[in-house]
Amino acid sequence: MSDTTQQPARKERNAWFEADARLKRRHLADKRLRAYGIAAIVFALGMLATLVGTILVTAAPAVTQTMVTFEVEVPEGSVDPANPSGGSYQTMLNASIARIFPDVDTPRELRELRQLFSNGGQYQLRDKILANPSLIGGTVSITFPLSDIGDQLHKGVIDRNLPPDFRRVNDAQIAWYDVLVERGQISTPLNWGLILNADSRFPELAGLRGALVGSFYALLVCFLVSFPVGIAAAVYLEEFAPKNRLTDLIEVNINNLAAVPSIVFGLLGLAVFLNFFGMPRSAPIVGGLVLSLMTLPTIIIATRAALKAVPPSIREAAIGVGASKMQTVGHHVLPLAMPGILTGTIIGLAQALGETAPLLLIGMNAFITAAPDSMFNPSTALPTQIYIWADSPERGFTSRTSAAIIVLLGFLVCMNAIAIYMRKRFERRW
Amino acid sequence: MSATSLLAIVLILSLIGYLWGRASAASLKSTGQGMHSIPAYHGYFIALSCGIPAFLLVLVWLAAQSTVIDTLLIAGLPAHITDGVETSRMSLILSEIKSIAGGRIFGTPDPALIAAAERYNALRGTASLAMVVAALAVAIAAMSFARSRVSPEFRARNRVDGILRWILIVCSILAILTTLGIILSLVIESMAFFSRVSVFDFLFGMEWSPQIAMRADQVGSSGAFGAVPVFWGTIFISAIAMFVALPVGLFSAIYLVEYADKRVRSFVKPLLEILAGIPTIVYGFFAILTVAPFIRDLGTSMGLSVASNSALAAGGVMGIMLIPFISSFADDAISAVPQSMRDGAYALGATKAETVRQVLLPAALPGIVGGVLLAVSRAIGETMIVVMAAGLMAKLTANPLEGVTTVTVQIVTLLIGDTEFDSPKTLAAFGLGLVLFITTLALNIVALQVVKRYRERYE
Amino acid sequence: MASFETTMEAGTAMNETVKDAAASAAAVMPVGHETKISATKVSVFYGEKQALFDVSIDIPARQVMAFIGPSGCGKSTFLRCINRMNDTIDICRVTGTIAIDGADIYDPKIDPVLLRARVGMVFQKPNPFPKSIYDNIAYGPRIHGVAKAGSQMDEIVETSLRRAGLWNEVKDRLREPGTGLSGGQQQRLCIARAIAVNPDVILMDEPCSALDPIATAKVEELIDELRERYTIVIVTHSMQQAARVSQKAAFFHLGNLIEVDETERMFTNPRDQRTQDYITGRFG
Incomplete structure (x- = not known):
């Protein structure tokens, strides 16, 4: 041992547990790093809480809908029983409104009075008569929404104590509204219209039905295409493919496809499905096809992981009893991998459900006031409906947008919960 | 039938x-x-x-x-x-x-x-x-x-x-x-676009106003397709997003892997991942509903003029979206560093912070860099947040309180509600799409390579 | 320095019988050392499970003490108590006292960071940091502020590498990554890294289990040289190794310390039946 140097003298032996300034600094740095970590997590979770909180708070007014009930007289002869849809229902409704406010007579006041009510009332009256023509000649009770301003006045979103110039209802309208409240004609039931109605220009009538149906069709198409194709591709790559440049290329390709921005898929859908194949614009089938191309890599990657997790001993056992490779995969490997595959599929579909940009490009942000009958009809989808509403200037749409977001998040939570449950339930340790 | x-x-x-x-x-x-x-x-x-x-x-x-x-x-x-x-x-x-x-x-x-x-x-x-x-x-x-x-x-x-x-x-x-299909459709439509607007003007032009006149005599009828301000806006907003996401994501990953006990980790990690599962349209709405007004009010109270669609609001919200992305990549990378590295450092008397800074982070760096590159690619391609919260006007500015526009915003605005397929305006969207695709593809390939090589090192 | 031309001798030593090896180790054993580490009634719990039961032992200074015993017997667990590495495991709890030079290391006043600077550790698998050879050695002195970068640090690096017998092999490639060395070189690098902070005690947790016989021989020779300056505690599976390198041995079984003795005496004349069974290969 050739020692050339002497090391610096060690600190005093029996004082070695006494921390010097330098050590204090080192421990301080340690505490600092820990504090940064906690701060970062608090920030991230705080933002999550703020996001969820503000959405919940803004959505709260949309949970109920302020409705007004009127007894409407339908005089004999005002509606032709042979053609009941031709009746002038707005006139009848106006008449019953006028009976409650007999002293409102100038055209301006009448217009302001009607601004309190949604124009959906006449259709409800019509539908009741159409369903039961024997009501003609009697009195029909209808309950329909107040207009956006009436609704917000009732919910206190519009502050009645502000000076008139600063609120969107005038004093007369407030007085009329108070009369209706006093007469017990105002009620606030749960806002089922939000789910059951299709889209509308008027916030109080707008609902998510069209969007829900559209999203359902799009996801159906997405599932029908990406699930079988994704499994087939994954099975080939994992179980059959020889190691050559083509399969390498496919692998790299799939990994990269998973990271291509979604809007590029929208451009693909626009150029290929709409422009080249001439498929119908705004239709859920096109949306579904575009989404399936986006979901495919997710499903392939998940399926390959699930297949990899099946131990080779299973395959050897099946081959050992004389099964072909295809039978081995079909009878043993795939069923064992299925929970993992389904989990991945559900997560992929959940992503597809929230995807907006590609659907915008193929026109699924059209204004359509009826739910689509088939996947070939123009329609919106849940996220594009949120986009449309978020863009609408009416105040009432703000809370409806938040409510729609909650519906969307609700679906996502359910889908992810199912995926997590399946993962836990069927997780297998080999 | x-x-x-x-x-x-x-x-x-x-x-x-x-x-x-x-x-x-x-x-x-x-x-x-x-x-x-x-x-x-x-x-x-x-x-x-x-x-x-x-x-x-x-x-x-x-x-x-x-x-x-x-x-x-x-x-x-x-x-x-x-x-x-x-x-x-x-x-x-x-x-x-x-x-x-x-x-x-x-x-x-x-x-x-x-x-x-x-x-x-x-x-x-x-x-x-x-x-x-x-x-x-x-x-x-x-x-x-x-x-x-x-x-x-x-x-x-x-x-x-x-x-x-x-x-x-x-x-x-x-x-x-x-x-x-992606490459062909982007390239073919872009070729049609570049037959009308030169590639050079598109890539290096400084003025972007694609609104082509409906009538020939309309004022300001010439469309300009210089995409530099659009590229700048994209880079600017992505940079703001990374400025938020990188430290927050990295520090939370360090805390979760090295400091937090098991209970905290099993509770916080899924919560962070929720941030990744929220659709971007929700972030966009959050930006216009909460963050943008907050930043504007804050700026106004400090005497600054803040655009309602400031780059800061769009980029900041995008950064929040990217936090779980960075943190989960950093988490994976730091966790993948073998325990023996930690043992080695602790046995020499290193504190946790020293172990993290001098041993774990350098060892995990390739994995973290890969994740950051993927996050940047995500930020560049992100659409809904910027469509809702960023501006439409292409502006060359480095002031985060002003509005800028991005490639994806322009693609959406150029294509929404317009089915006509031959106007330079529509085709310009495909030109932008091609640039977007090539950029993100390059980032992804590099990132996946880096991450892959890193994994091989510890397997 | 004593270089490693003795490799061949060490290699043949592998083939000698346990008894002969023990005898040759005993021949060089110095006598009459003061106690360096003194453990009293040390128990270790992992959650509910107790892994170590009331271990009391005195470890002499500047000797090699070997912990032997079948796997899972608690010898590594006890070793990791001596520099408080068990602190890094959340669910681990230690009771009893361990004193080094009379100071209880589980005293709350003791900073594990300082403790570990005095009690170095070498692990089963060589674990050089993914840094250059130089930076691997310099890491400890740097964080403890023993030396600033420059000639002082260069000296520490050189001394440590020389003491670990690695200097001649790596002096021309100090800037290359430590992970590029062979397994045996990596392990000696890790020993050099531990030496660089100038510890009193070096703990070695099966330091040769991942090495081939030639590398093992070099490390064993190194251990023998190191005991001039350092108190060494080594956990080993191999009784031949214990016989070759250690002066005292402690036999652990199912979390209990069964007996402590001069290595030679334990190997030739164990007091406990279990020790006897283990040494003669009836279990383990």
């Missing part, structure tokens, strides 16, 4: 083929002959041979039908309509004919168009009838041919395996076809 019910019929035919094949093979077997394959495989063979050709025929037919009919329709139009008409005008004429054929008549159309509409309906009727006949004919012919193969020596199982293997191959090639 609709394509859906036709496909259902083909499916039923395949089922019949299966039963038929199985029954014939079973009866052969009952005569005591030694069969190579069990009867069910003869059934599968017939079902596949009958179903697949018919199914493919229907798909190809549906894809080609509208193009063929349009060509026939145009060929049959009288000369006074088709003469000297551009393709864009032609597509308008076609859609007019189609709406007349659908019974939606506006004004009094040219009688030639009405005649064309009738012809269109007739053609469609013929076409769908022909499709049904052709599909059924193919299905039945294939079925009887396959049936004739059933014999004791016929290796049905091997044939079925072979067919299935081809189906699997075709499905995995679909991934390549998707990429090819």
Whole structure:
């Protein structure tokens, strides 16, 4: 041992547990790093809480809908029983409104009075008569929404104590509204219209039905295409493919496809499905096809992981009893991998459900006031409906947008919960 | 007959083929002959041979039908309509004919168009009838041919395996076809765009105002397609996003891996991942509902002028979206550093912070860098947050309180509600799309390589 | 320095019988050392499970003490108590006292960071940091502020590498990554890294189990040289190794310390039946 140097003298032996300034600094740095970590997590979770909180708070007014009930007289002869849809229902409704406010007579006041009510009332009256023509000649009770301003006045979103110039209802309208409240004609039931109605220009009538149906069709198409194709591709790559440049290329390709921005898929859908194949614009089938191309890599990657997790001993056992490779995969490997595959599929579909940009490009942000009958009809989808509403200037749409977001998040939570449950339930340790 | 019910019929035919094949093979077997394959495989063979050709025929037919009919329709139009008409005008004429054929008549159309509409309906009727006949004919012919193969020596199982293997191959090639489709559609439309606007002007031009005049005499009618301000806006907003996401994501990952106890980790990690599962449209709404007004009020109270669609709001919210992305990549990378590295450092008397900074982070760096690159690619391609919260005006500014626009915002605004396919305005969107695709692809490839190489190091 | 031309001898030593090896180790054993580490009634719990039961032992200074015993017997667990590496495991709890030079290291006043600077550790698998050879050695002195970068640090690096017998092999490639060395070189690098902070005690947790016989021989020779300056505690599976390198041995079984003795005496004349069974290969 050739020692050339002497090391610096060690600190005093029996004082070695006494921390010097330098050590204090080192421990301080340690505490600092820990504090940064906690701060970062608090920030991230705080933002999550703020996001969820503000959405919940803004959505709260949309949970109920302020409705007004009127007894409407339908005089004999005002509606032709042979053609009941031709009746002038707005006139009848106006008449019953006028009976409650007999002293409102100038055209301006009448217009302001009607601004309190949604124009959906006449259709409800019509539908009741159409369903039961024997009501003609009697009195029909209808309950329909107040207009956006009436609704917000009732919910206190519009502050009645502000000076008139600063609120969107005038004093007369407030007085009329108070009369209706006093007469017990105002009620606030749960806002089922939000789910059951299709889209509308008027916030109080707008609902998510069209969007829900559209999203359902799009996801159906997405599932029908990406699930079988994704499994087939994954099975080939994992179980059959020889190691050559083509399969390498496919692998790299799939990994990269998973990271291509979604809007590029929208451009693909626009150029290929709409422009080249001439498929119908705004239709859920096109949306579904575009989404399936986006979901495919997710499903392939998940399926390959699930297949990899099946131990080779299973395959050897099946081959050992004389099964072909295809039978081995079909009878043993795939069923064992299925929970993992389904989990991945559900997560992929959940992503597809929230995807907006590609659907915008193929026109699924059209204004359509009826739910689509088939996947070939123009329609919106849940996220594009949120986009449309978020863009609408009416105040009432703000809370409806938040409510729609909650519906969307609700679906996502359910889908992810199912995926997590399946993962836990069927997780297998080999 | 609709394509859906036709496909259902083909499916039923395949089922019949299966039963038929199985029954014939079973009866052969009952005569005591030694069969190579069990009867069910003869059934599968017939079902596949009958179903697949018919199914493919229907798909190809549906894809080609509208193009063929349009060509026939145009060929049959009288000369006074088709003469000297551009393709864009032609597509308008076609859609007019189609709406007349659908019974939606506006004004009094040219009688030639009405005649064309009738012809269109007739053609469609013929076409769908022909499709049904052709599909059924193919299905039945294939079925009887396959049936004739059933014999004791016929290796049905091997044939079925072979067919299935081809189906699997075709499905995995679909991934390549998707990429090819993306590249082709972007390149072809971009070529059309670059034939009108030079590539140089597009990539290096400093002025972006793609609104082409509707009338020739309209003021400010010239569209400008210099995309530098748009690129700048994209980079700027992405940089703001990374400025938020990188420290927050990294520090939370360090805390979760090295400091937090198991309980905190199992509770906080899923919560962070929720941030990744929230659709971007929700972030966009959050930006315009909460963050942008907050930043504006804050700025105004400090005497600054803040645009309502400031780059800070869009970038900040995008940063929040990217936090879980960075943190989970950093988490994976730091966790993947072997425990022996930590032991080595602790045994020398290093504190946790020293271990993290000087041993773990350098060792995990490639993995973290890969994750950051993927996050940048995500930020560049992110659409809904910026569509809702960023501006429309292309501006070259480094002030985060002003509004800037991004590539994705421009693609969406150029394409929304506009179906006309030949205006430079629409085509410009594809030019931007091509740039976006190439950039993100390059980032992804580099990032995946880095991450992959890093994984290999510790496996 | 004593270089490693003795490799061949060490290699043949592998083939000698346990008894002969023990005898040759005993021949060089110095006598009459003061106690360096003194453990009293040390128990270790992992959650509910107790892994070590009331271990009391005195470890002499500047000797090699070997912990032997079948796997899972608690010898590594006890070793990791001596520099409080068990602190890094959340669910681990230690009771009893361990004193080094009379100071209880589980005293709350003791900073594990300082403790570990005095009690170095070498692990089963060589674990050089993914840094250059130089930076691997310099890491400890740097964080403890023993030396600033420059000639002082260069000296420490050289001394440590020389003491670990690695200097001649790596002096021309100090800037290359430590992970590029062979397994045996990596392990000696880790020993050099531990030496660089100038510890009193070096703990070695099966330091040769991942090495081939030739590398093992070099490390064993190194251990023998190191005991001039350092108190060494080594956990080993191999009784031949214990016999070759250690002066005292402690036999652990099922979390209990069964007996402590001069290595030679334990190997030739164990007091406990279990020790006897283990040494003669009846279990383990």
